């Protein structure tokens with residue numbers, strides 16, 4: 842494992858633990874620059890291809906999903922670990938379908954569902970971008986729907 846700070850190949854493991862998802866997390870220290878970083882080892886499972894609205898296919902990209910989530914959750918009380926769980930959960934939902942292709946809308950819906958449980962503000966932000974809520978009326982309708990579900 843190369844050090845992400847200085848590129849040295851010489852790093853040592855200072856801590857190893859298993860997280861609840863069954864991944865192995867290792868805390869490493871670079872012997873050249875002394876910086877520490879973490880690595881996650883996990884089983885590679887094949888994700889279905891994502892079919893976009895215009896019919897194009899693309900690989901599911903967890904990093905892209907994560908950056909979208911970070912934007913939606915900016916300055917909200919949501920930890921990086923919580924966002925990782927959302928991404929894992931969405932991947933899980935996709936794999937559970939057992940299909941080789943899933944519509945992009947299915948991913949959007951799964952994300953929305955997870956965010957709704959997590960944080961209402963983040964949920965609305967995500968909905969505005971990904972559900973294409975373009976005006977105050979549709980945003981307001983979505984907020985009303987959220988309120989109704991809560992009571």
Ligand SMILES: [Zn+2]
Nearest residue numbers: 844847871874
């Ligand atoms: Zn280093």
